[in-house]
Amino acid sequence: AQSVTQPDIHITVSEGASLELRCNYSYGATPYLFWYVQSPGQGLQLLLKYFSGDTLVQGIKGFEAEFKRSQSSFNLRKPSVHWSDAAEYFCAVGAYGTNAGKSTFGDGTTLTVKP
Amino acid sequence: DAGVTQSPTHLIKTRGQQVTLRCSPKSGHDTVSWYQQALGQGPQFIFQYYEEEERQRGNFPDRFSGHQFPNYSSELNVNALLLGDSALYLCASSQPTGEETQYFGPGTRLLVL
Numbered sequence: 558a559q560s561v562t563q564p565d566i567h568i569t570v571s572e573g574a575s576l577e578l579r580c581n582y583s584y585g586a587t588p589y590l591f592w593y594v595q596s597p598g599q600g601l602q603l604l605l606k607y608f609s610g611d612t613l614v615q616g617i618k619g620f621e622a623e624f625k626r627s628q629s630s631f632n633l634r635k636p637s638v639h640w641s642d643a644a645e646y647f648c649a650v651g652a653y654g655t656n657a658g659k660s661t662f663g664d665g666t667t668l669t670v671k672p
Numbered sequence: 673d674a675g676v677t678q679s680p681t682h683l684i685k686t687r688g689q690q691v692t693l694r695c696s697p698k699s700g701h702d703t704v705s706w707y708q709q710a711l712g713q714g715p716q717f718i719f720q721y722y723e724e725e726e727r728q729r730g731n732f733p734d735r736f737s738g739h740q741f742p743n744y745s746s747e748l749n750v751n752a753l754l755l756g757d758s759a760l761y762l763c764a765s766s767q768p769t770g771e772e773t774q775y776f777g778p779g780t781r782l783l784v785l
Contacts (some may be wrong), residue, residue, distance in 0.1 A: 561714075562733075600762055601715070601776040639739075647714050651774075658766075659705070659728050660774060662714030 559584045570638050571671045578633040578666050580648035587610070589651035590631040590658065592622055596644045604646075608666035609632065643670045664665050673700065676777035678763050684783045685753050688736040691778045693748040695764045697765030703727075704746040705774060706738060715762055721746050751783075 560583040570576050582588055590607050605616025612624040622633045626628040631648060647669050651660045677696045685691050697704050703722045707715035717730035721740035740746045744765075752755055760781050764774035 585783045591773075598781075599762075600778040602775065605776070606773055649714075659717050659720060659730070660715075661717070662707075664712070 559588070559638075559652060559661045560612045560652050561648050561661055561663035562646055563666050565665045565666045566579075566664075568671040569671060572640050573622050573637050576633075576635045576638045576642070576668070578648075578668070580613050580633065580663060581629050582631060582648070582650045583629065584650050584652075590622075590624060591649040591651060592631075592633045593614065593647045593649065593662075594618075594619070595647065599646065604633070610652065636644070636649075638668075638670055640670045643668055676765050676775055677761055678761075678777040678780050679781060681778070682781045682783075683767065686783065686785050687753055687755060689753050690751045691753060691771050691782060693750075693761050693763075693782070694745065695748070695777060696737050697763075698767075698775050701723075701765035701767045703766045703774070704740060704744065705764045705766070706748045707764065708732070709760040709762055709779070710756075711759070718748070729740045730753075753784045758775070758782060781784030 562581045565634045591606045592604040604620050605614050607614050615621050616651045620635050647662050649660045649662045649667045679694045705720040706718040709715040718732050718744045719729040720727050726738045737749045760779045762779045763777045767772045
């Protein structure tokens with residue numbers, strides 16, 4: 558069964574500082590991996606995705622993530638955080654084949670940005 | 673191009689009642705998935721509809737049922753509501769090309785009293 562762990566429940570960074578959000582997954586083959594952002598009371602917005610190829614993927618809003626198969630990780634990074642980045646971030650693993658379209662999410666990391 | 677839309681945005685019900693939530697997928701998408709997001713947790717997969725049939729189902733009881741219409745829109749029905757059904761219900765759509773990117777709607781917030 559696939560699973561996702563986001564070890565950090567809450568992270569606080571200062572505006573302008575760098576950010577790394579951790580994500581570890583469990584999946585039997587090469588996974589589809591996603592990062593989503595959710596503002597309070599809103600749905601999920603896709604930041605970036607990894608299906609295959611280059612293990613460093615670029616997303617919207619200046620985010621990037623690196624897929625590391627040996628560590629079963631897909632950490633999200635941003636070099637300089639803006640106050641508007643404060644939100645909840647979810648990592649997800651998606652299946653393909655017979656389970657295509659069924660995504661499993663972590664419990665999220667809440668990001669607070671200090672002025 | 674309209675994205676995924678859901679209605680209503682908020683809903684209050686009492687225990688034992690039944691509720692129907694609605695979702696219209698993004699243009700060009702034919703697959704709709706439903707997720708339940710309890711407070712402080714990540715979304716959990718309920719089920720997925722494709723070609724008007726339930727294709728996959730997560731670990732949810734039969735009280736949760738759905739339907740997909742010929743125009744690809746979908747409904748989620750929950751019978752015999754429990755307090756624990758209070759959550760944000762998210763609909764996601766994807767396209768038939770095999771790429772598994774799902775686009776999410778804003779959700780319906782259900783409160784069961």
